[in-house]
Amino acid sequence: xxxxxxxxxxxxxxxxxxxxxxxxxxxxxxxxxxxxxxxxxxxxxxxxxxxxxxxxxxxxxxxxxxxxxxxxxxxxxxxxxxxxxxxxxxxxxxxxxxxxxxxxxxxxxxxxxxxxxxxxxxxxxxxxxxxxxxxxxxxxxxxxxxxxxxxxxxxxxxxxxxxxxxxxxxxxxxxxxxxxxxxxxxxxxxxxxxxxxxxxxxxxxxxxxxxxxxxxxxxxxxxxxxxxxxxxxxxxxxxxxxxxxxxxxxxxxxxxxxxxxxxxxxxxxxxxxxxxxxxxxxxxxxx
Amino acid sequence: xxxxxxxxxxxxxxxxxxxxxxxxxxxxxxxxxxxxxxxxxxxxxxxxxxxxxxxxxxxxxxxxxxxxxxxxxxxxxxxxxxxxxxxxxxxxxxxxxxxxxxxxxxxxxxxxxxxxxxxxxxxxxxxxxxxxxxxxxxxxxxxxxxxxxxxxxxxxxxxxxxxxxxxxxxxxxxxxxxxxxx
Numbered sequence: 001x002x003x004x005x006x007x008x009x010x011x012x013x014x015x016x017x018x019x020x021x022x023x024x025x026x027x028x029x030x031x032x033x034x035x036x037x038x039x040x041x042x043x044x045x046x047x048x049x050x051x052x053x054x055x056x057x058x059x060x061x062x063x064x065x066x067x068x069x070x071x072x073x074x075x076x077x078x079x080x081x082x083x084x085x086x087x088x089x090x091x092x093x094x095x096x097x098x099x100x101x102x103x104x105x106x107x108x109x110x111x112x113x114x115x116x117x118x119x120x121x122x123x124x125x126x127x128x129x130x131x132x133x134x135x136x137x138x139x140x141x142x143x144x145x146x147x148x149x150x151x152x153x154x155x156x157x158x159x160x161x162x163x164x165x166x167x168x169x170x171x172x173x174x175x176x177x178x179x180x181x182x183x184x185x186x187x188x189x190x191x192x193x194x195x196x197x198x199x200x201x202x203x204x205x206x207x208x209x210x211x212x213x214x215x216x217x218x219x220x221x222x223x224x225x226x227x228x229x230x231x232x233x234x235x236x237x238x239x240x241x242x243x244x245x246x247x248x249x250x251x252x253x254x255x256x257x258x259x260x261x262x263x264x265x266x267x268x269x270x271x272x273x274x275x276x277x278x279x280x281x282x283x284x285x286x287x
Numbered sequence: 288x289x290x291x292x293x294x295x296x297x298x299x300x301x302x303x304x305x306x307x308x309x310x311x312x313x314x315x316x317x318x319x320x321x322x323x324x325x326x327x328x329x330x331x332x333x334x335x336x337x338x339x340x341x342x343x344x345x346x347x348x349x350x351x352x353x354x355x356x357x358x359x360x361x362x363x364x365x366x367x368x369x370x371x372x373x374x375x376x377x378x379x380x381x382x383x384x385x386x387x388x389x390x391x392x393x394x395x396x397x398x399x400x401x402x403x404x405x406x407x408x409x410x411x412x413x414x415x416x417x418x419x420x421x422x423x424x425x426x427x428x429x430x431x432x433x434x435x436x437x438x439x440x441x442x443x444x445x446x447x448x449x450x451x452x453x454x455x456x457x458x459x460x461x462x463x464x465x466x467x468x469x
Contacts, residue, residue, distance in 0.1 A: 021442035024449050039452040039459070044424035047408065047455065049321040051425065057313035061306050064335050068305050071342050 004033050114160065114170055118177065127177045131157040131197075140225070141165055147223055154193040154206040154224045162225070166192060200226065200233035207239040211246055231279040237271040290354055297345050309338055312355070315426075316362045322421040323366040324373075325409045333369050337362045352435075355426075360436045363418050370414055407458060416451035423448055 007027050011020060028034040115134050122130040133140060140161030147153065153162055160173060167188025175183030176195060184194035193209075196202035206224030213220050230236055241264075248260040288296070288307045296304025316337050320330035340361055348357055412420065415437055422428040422436060434444035 018442075021446060024445055025442065028449065029445075037453065037456060038449070039420075039456040041424050041427075043459070044420055044452070044455070048421055048424055049318050051314040051318040054314045054317040054321065057310040060313040060317065060331070060334060061309040063331065064309055064338050065302075065306070067335065067339055068342055069302065071300075071339065 004031060007031075007034075114164070114173075118174070121174075122177070127174070128179045130177050133158040133160055137161040143223060143225060148220070149189075150220050152191050152193065152209050152220065152222045153189065154202045154209065154222055155195055156199075156202055156225050156227060156230070157195050157197050158227070159195075159225050163189075163192070163195075168192070200230035200235045202226075203230065203233075203236040203239035204242070207242045210243065214246075228276070228279050228283070231275040232272070234268070234272060236275060237268050240271055240275070241267055294345065294348070294354065297342060305338075305342060308341070312358055313338075315355070316358065318425060319359060319362050319418065319421055320366050320369075322425075323363065323414050323417050324369050329369050329373065330366075333362065333365045336365045336368075340365070353432075356432060356435050359422065359426075360438070363436050366418075367414055408455070411454050411458060412451050413447075416447050416454075419444060419447040420451040420455070 004027075007023055011023055011028075028038075115132055115137070118127060118130045119132050119134075121127045136158065138161070140159045140163075143159070144153065144162035144165035147166070153159070153166060155162060163173065163186075164170070168186050169188070172183045172186055177183070186192055193202065193205055196205070203224055203226060206222045209222035213222065226236060244260070244267075245264075248257055248264075251257045251260075288304070288311075290311075293304050293307050293311065297308055313334065317330055317334045320333035320337070321327065324330050324333060337358070341358060348354065408417070418437060419433050422433050426432075428436075430445040430448060431441045433448065434441040437444055437447070439447075
């Protein structure tokens, strides 16, 4: 009995497969005491489902017959080897040609771009979210190209093109969209604002920056990018009016000041209505 | 119809031979599938897949080997596929994970249906161990025959069988009612 225990301990302690197999073959297969501690064939048969317990095989045939009837007769083994080899050869050649063409295309086009990669990462759950700018990259790049280095960009979430132009790195953009705020601490354009996701909220920030430039008398501009969705937002109208508010506050002409104050309460409503119309007008000219 | 006649008939696409094949080996394949996947509906699917694959691929059967072993190898692989499919599905349906493995549909029990397969049996043993135990107990297979079905060495098959027998014995000794109640 002690020997059996020793063998079992060794069995548990040793994970070396050949030795374990050897133990089973030499000792446990033959030792009557160890055999007693194993399930017997009869006990196993009582627990398991036996073929005679599974019911009528004719019912199985009824289930399979429809599908089986649709099968083409199995090809004879004789003589089919050569044809099969040809089919394999043809399939492999096709696969090789497709793969090579794919690689060549990838090399020629420089591979999938930033946008495509980011979308793929987002779809596979590796980026939290991502706003694709596919088809409107030129707008962002055009805006950035017209800016001076000292100007400040206040972007919405689709201006990757502008940000990349101004020196934000792809690593920073990936960090940001992956949920890491260190991605908003740009090493290149230090004064550019981080991406603003809520629609239109960046307009107030840009108005503030513009006002600061005005107060400091600095010859710089704050560039805010809005989509047509943002033009109907109250935030945008408020941001635009805040500029005129500031000017009215500093106005010396009392008559103009009084007139502005009288018109100001309805001003927001009018601006909110006018901005989308302005956007549509700009759109017509850009087509 | 003996085995050779059935195989020749199936190769020629004769429906009667296909039928004879299912009627001769159907219960055998179904019992293995039931013991591996643990419920009748899935086992019947496995059985159907197995026979369809046999009809399609009979030309690849090596006459030197035992037909029964070749058939059971396919049944075993299809059962593993089914378990894999179910595991993927279980991620979406947490309920399915805790459903006891029951042979047959509740409320619609055919008198020919066997008693429920103990759920502990499915938890404790791996699919390979279940297959090894089933072939050994029901078909009287030796470790070498089992190794052909499981595509492993004979000594590995022996370890699977040994582990399965030991685990179930321990279960039986510790809680006698456990296995009976399913």
